[in-house]
Amino acid sequence: MCRIQGCNVEMYGDVLVTVGKVCEEEKLFVEGVQLLEAAGLGPQAATTERVQSLLGCYCGCQMTDEAIVCATWLLQRDENNVEIRIALAHLLRQAGRAQEALDVINPSLMKMKLTQNKIGENELLKIKNQNVTDKQTMKQAELEQQAALEMLALKME
Known part of the structure; x- marks a missing residue:
């Protein structure tokens, strides 16, 4: 004890x-x-x-x-926790592990039902302008939008 x-x-x-x-x-x-x-x-x-x-x-x-260990x-x-997935990707990017960050964030992007490999402004606007009534669904859409922005930032590096 x-x-x-x-x-x-x-x-x-x-x-x-x-x-x-x-x-x-x-x-x-x-x-x-x-x-x-x-x-x-x-x-x-x-x-x-x-x-x-x-x-x-x-x-x-x-x-x-240490934060990476906790987030992992x-x-x-909970592999479906988009918020933790984004946090882990951000931490990995801070640690200079960009490829690992991309690997962590990709499953979140697959859930977004985007048909193109490249995520452009139009796709982000579609996500933002979705008619979302349920608060939980709205939170999920916001987290997915953050994931898309994080992915764009990683691809630009």
């Missing part, structure tokens, strides 16, 4: 994750990483919520390699 200053992590792990989220929101990234790692809440003792908190703190600390872990558990 892991203890941090007398705290039973197994019993109070959710509280520590909440504190980690607060650290992320308050931009206390270093403190969030220290807290989550010291509490044994790194990817090896992971739940989705814990790794998401750690990912945010790693990104805030510009700890790209999250994507392996």
Whole structure:
């Protein structure tokens, strides 16, 4: 059983994750990483919520390699999570791994039902102007649009 200053992590792990989220929101990234790692809440003792908190703190600390590990872990558990896919592609690009970033982002683009290999302004406008009524569908369309823009940026490099 892991203890941090007398705290039973197994019993109070959710509280520590909440504190980690607060650290992320308050931009206390270093403190969030220290807290989550010291509490044994790194990817090896992971739940989705814990790794998401750690990912945010790693990104805030510009700890790209560690953030890539977290984002990869999250994507392996939910391959349809476009938001994590975009985040991982962005992190890989920051790390100078452009081809890996393209490989990560391509499955998201296939879901967009675009018929051309090149994504131009017309296709992006079609996505933007879709008649979307459901909020979840709207969020998905926005994420797919971000994926398309990320892909364009990667192809331009």
